[in-house]
Amino acid sequence: MAKILSVSGSPSATSRTARLLRHLDDRLRQHGHDVTPLDVRTLPADALFGADFGHPAVVEATALFGDADGVVIGTPVYKAAYSGLLKTLLDLLPQYALTGKTVLPLAPGGSTAHVLAIDYALRPVLSSMGAAHIVPGWFTLDKDITTGDDGTLAVAPGTAEALAHVTDTFSRVLGGRTAVLAATG
Numbered sequence: 001m002a003k004i005l006s007v008s009g010s011p012s013a014t015s016r017t018a019r020l021l022r023h024l025d026d027r028l029r030q031h032g033h034d035v036t037p038l039d040v041r042t043l044p045a046d047a048l049f050g051a052d053f054g055h056p057a058v059v060e061a062t063a064l065f066g067d068a069d070g071v072v073i074g075t076p077v078y079k080a081a082y083s084g085l086l087k088t089l090l091d092l093l094p095q096y097a098l099t100g101k102t103v104l105p106l107a108p109g110g111s112t113a114h115v116l117a118i119d120y121a122l123r124p125v126l127s128s129m130g131a132a133h134i135v136p137g138w139f140t141l142d143k144d145i146t147t148g149d150d151g152t153l154a155v156a157p158g159t160a161e162a163l164a165h166v167t168d169t170f171s172r173v174l175g176g177r178t179a180v181l182a183a184t185g
């Protein structure tokens with residue numbers, strides 16, 4: 001079992017990114033992982049925008065990153081990159097906050113023009129923070145993520161399979177790394 005922090009960087013109160021991550025959190029729990037959700041939009045804006053490194057909410061978020069073996073980073077594609085909200089939190093973390101961690105990047109967006117945003121925009125930031133292994137992520141068209149009348153999340157066929165595949169790959173890589181680290185101390 002690994003500890004996973006699942007971070008949504010959308011500022012939207014009705015975020016598809018957050019709903020998608022919470023849906024995938026359940027899949028990761030079924031694989032036996034201990035998953036903690038973190039919605040950056042719930043952190044105090046004054047701390048994020050005032051670079052308040054010592055704010056208790058920032059200290060707590062930093063500790064969650066420190067405790068995690070793996071991190072899911074979800075962000076809507078904004079202006080061909082990731083959200084500014086996600087960056088406000090990443091900027092408050094230690095430079096190498098992702099050292100030794102396995103990371104799964106996920107990004108819903110509105111246009112296939114930006115299907116590579118994870119690779120050219122997000123991945124370099126995660127690498128610069130020391131991520132040990134950034135597994136293949138997935139860009140999801142927003143229209144493929146909908147909510148049914150009963151409030152349940154519906155993901156379009158094809159997209160659902162692709163997301164399950166990258167999530168299961170993340171789980172497998174993470175499980176392997178955690179077992180090796182436990183064996184070698």
Ligand SMILES: Cc1cc2nc3c(=O)[nH]c(=O)nc-3n(C[C@H](O)[C@H](O)[C@H](O)COP(=O)(O)O)c2cc1C
Pocket residue numbers: 010011012014015016017018075076077078079080081108109110111112113114141142
């Ligand atoms: C301010 C803003 C900028 C956006 N810029 C892009 C963009 O450059 N490329 C793109 O594919 N989608 C863009 N979108 C669409 C969102 O990425 C897409 O709707 C996503 O699903 C929103 O996720 P959320 O519901 O979690 O906030 C933008 C949306 C907003 C609100």
